[in-house]
Amino acid sequence: MTDWQNLTEHDAIEAAVAEYGKDRVASVAYCALKAYDGRDSAENRVWFRLFLKPAKRKRVA
Numbered sequence: 001m002t003d004w005q006n007l008t009e010h011d012a013i014e015a016a017v018a019e020y021g022k023d024r025v026a027s028v029a030y031c032a033l034k035a036y037d038g039r040d041s042a043e044n045r046v047w048f049r050l051f052l053k054p055a056k057r058k059r060v061a
Helices: 009-020 022-035 042-057
Strands: none
Touching: 009 022, 009 042, 022 042
């Protein structure tokens, strides 16, 4: 995704949804996978962090 570094978290999620469909988690995951090229990159880290964000809010009892 172009210009990802200028997006807020909310805008990045909305851009992912616009590109990949209504499922926010899946759309962000697709962006993370697309950004991964076999090496660690800033873009991949941003998308992966956004992907993990909802999972961090849930606590296992």
